[in-house]
Amino acid sequence: DAMVIQNPRYQVTQFGKPVTLSCSQTLNHNVMYWYQQKSSQAPKLLFHYYDKDFNNEADTPDNFQSRRPNTSFCFLDIRSPGLGDAAMYLCATRLPGHSYGYTFGSGTRLTVV
């Protein structure tokens, strides 16, 4: 059973039209992450939550926002998508502690038209 679930798997949005991607987890992990992965590139961290504490990466554009209403859910809001925002968006969770790896969802492939 999938433990980190991302919806939708594929999202097509219009240039400039706000879009929200969702992530839910059944693992009760404290830490949740959003990564952006463009074709043939490594995942790039956008931001992460440790419980309710939000941590934004310095180079994450203001166009990207996030919400975590409870432990299980986390949302990525793109306020005005541009063509350059087309990518795979990956959600991941983990427990604190160096021995634990990350559990990734299957991702949402975002297309901007």
Add this chain to the structure above:
Amino acid sequence: TQLLEQSPQFLSIQEGENLTVYCNSSSVFSSLQWYRQEPGEGPVLLVTVVTGGEVKKLKRLTFQFGDARKDSSLHITAAQPGDTGLYLCAGEGGGGSNYKLTFGKGTLLTVNP
């Protein structure tokens, strides 16, 4: 900025051959993780190494963490077509960032039957 240099970037071999993928950095990491990612899916954790000099084996895969915890390698013995995928190394805990994962650019492995 912590960087993980992963090599080679592309690798195409015949079934039955052995291969090694390298992951190097000037930063010290508290843990080093290896993931495998298939097209259109999120990365799946293969192994986490924590102790300098540590060696872990997962069937035909052998992972090693350097003594100084700055580098790692993945060795695959007798590669099979099912091993095809993108292999990502990722370091955590470098530079005081305990809950952030820095990814290498990945090695795209193709194993031909």
